[in-house]
Every structure is written in C-alpha cells, then in structure tokens.
Amino acid sequence: MTLGRIVDVLSIVLLVGAAFAFAAGVDALAERRDLVALYWLVVGALTLKAATDVVRPRSSSR
Amino acid sequence: MSLARSATPIALTNILLPGLYAWVATVALVAFRASPPTWPRLVALLALVALVAGPLIAVRSHDWGRRVGVFVFAAFCVLTWLLAWEELDPERLEPIRAASGAIGWALFAFGWGSARKLGHVPEDDPNAIQGAALEPRAALPRGTLIVLLLGMLGASVPLVFAWRVRREDHALLAHAVALVAAVALVSASAKIALARGTGSERQPGQRVAAGSGAFMLLAFALAVGLVWSVLSR
Numbered sequence: 001m002t003l004g005r006i007v008d009v010l011s012i013v014l015l016v017g018a019a020f021a022f023a024a025g026v027d028a029l030a031e032r033r034d035l036v037a038l039y040w041l042v043v044g045a046l047t048l049k050a051a052t053d054v055v056r057p058r059s060s061s062r
Numbered sequence: 063m064s065l066a067r068s069a070t071p072i073a074l075t076n077i078l079l080p081g082l083y084a085w086v087a088t089v090a091l092v093a094f095r096a097s098p099p100t101w102p103r104l105v106a107l108l109a110l111v112a113l114v115a116g117p118l119i120a121v122r123s124h125d126w127g128r129r130v131g132v133f134v135f136a137a138f139c140v141l142t143w144l145l146a147w148e149e150l151d152p153e154r155l156e157p158i159r160a161a162s163g164a165i166g167w168a169l170f171a172f173g174w175g176s177a178r179k180l181g182h183v184p185e186d187d188p189n190a191i192q193g194a195a196l197e198p199r200a201a202l203p204r205g206t207l208i209v210l211l212l213g214m215l216g217a218s219v220p221l222v223f224a225w226r227v228r229r230e231d232h233a234l235l236a237h238a239v240a241l242v243a244a245v246a247l248v249s250a251s252a253k254i255a256l257a258r259g260t261g262s263e264r265q266p267g268q269r270v271a272a273g274s275g276a277f278m279l280l281a282f283a284l285a286v287g288l289v290w291s292v293l294s295r
Binding site for chain 1: 254265
C-alpha cells in the first residue's frame, strides 16, 4: 500500500469518526448532558475538517 | 414529464399513497386528539380533500393540480398544526411515528416530481441535441459509491437520534444541529470520494501537513476529553 493510499484511508477513517462524534453529540443532547454534547459536536467538526483538509487539492491562488 | 401527460394509476398512487400516510401519521392523529377538536378536524379534512383533488386536477391542468395538491394541502396541514399546537409538544410525540411521517412527506414530495418514463429514449425528444455521445473525461475512482454511502449512512444517524431529544427547545436545536452535521458529512464524503486516487498534485506528506492545523486542534480536544473523563470519575 502506497503512502498516498494510506492518507486516502486515513481521510475515510476520519469521516467515519466524524459521523460517530456527531451521533454521540446528538445522543448526549437526548440524555440531557449538554456539555458532553457540545464537546462531541466540536470533536465531530474538527474530525471532519481534518478529513477534508487531507484530500483538498492544492490552491493555486495562494 | 408532467402528470397531465402521464396520469397512470402508478403516477397517482406515487402521490396519493405517501401523501395519505404522511397525512394520517402527522396531521390526522394530531387533529383528532386535539381539544376542542372541531376546527383542527375540519381543516385536516380539507387538507385530505386537497391531497386527493390535486392529482385529479393535474390530469387536466398540471399547474393547478400542483397548486392544490402541494400548496393548498401543505397550507391546510400547517393550519391544522397551528390549531392543535398543544398536541405537538415533544413530550407527546412518538419518535418512530414522527420519523416515519417525515419519510412519508419526503416520498410525497418525490411523488410530485418527475422521472424518465420506462422505455422512453431522451434523444427522441425534438429538443434533444443530436450528435456523438459526450464521453466523460475521467472515470470515477474505485470505491466512490462506497465512500459516498458511508457518508450518507453516517449522516442519517444524527438525524434519527435527534428524534430522541424530548426537551422542547433542545429538540429544535438537535434537529438543526443534526441537519447541519448531515449536510456536512454528505458534502465531505463526496469530496473524499472524488479526490481519492485521482493522482493528487500533492505528495502524501504535503496532504498530511495541510491537515496539521485541524489534527492539532483535534488532538488537543481529545486530550481535554480524556482528562475530563478521568477527573469526573
């Protein structure tokens, strides 16, 4: 497996991780644990940002 | 393709069946439990009349059928909910029925849409541009659909979990958050699915470096979570 392929797999793993984090956040909201919900939603957003940053094509304007 | 030109029993069923289901699950049950019941029931029945009349009118005039079947029906449904708003308290809603009612509404919307008729060749249309078929410039990377499906599956989980939130204000927030999360997940999965294996201009090291800011923040958040969970035990 090439390094590029490993980074591809990493982005998919991060995508799945973000889905779990968002689900945990909404679930915590249902369980009346608001601070925990906020924490998981932030983790989900950061995980999703990391997942897309590693696949985003090079910007030509910068 | 309009309903006026394809008023088949299947086309009518595609509209009426999910519409009827959505009406029963989300409007009729609310109206018939309301107190006092007179006005909500009357308006709910008017919504039913509009639902049934819409496709029948569309056979003669698609525009008028759509106005009655979609806009008048939806307006009467909203009016029913406003008249019976006490029944819409999140404490009284059943999550499964509410979620299945939402699916019914989505299918009802699809029913009023249009699709290519079986056996119909688009090129036969007089407005079609003739000539050689346009070939795609590149093939999709392998596993594109799997990544996209993963994203859609992941997006559906928060949407379902949002129905478990019972507190009134928090329920609205949960649905809004779940919707934003679902859109973000599907959008990100499409980006990842299309970018994979396309010979990215960047080296793997550069790609990881591009995500280093988000990785550092994520690592910090996870470390804070770990410390928090240890301290709160």
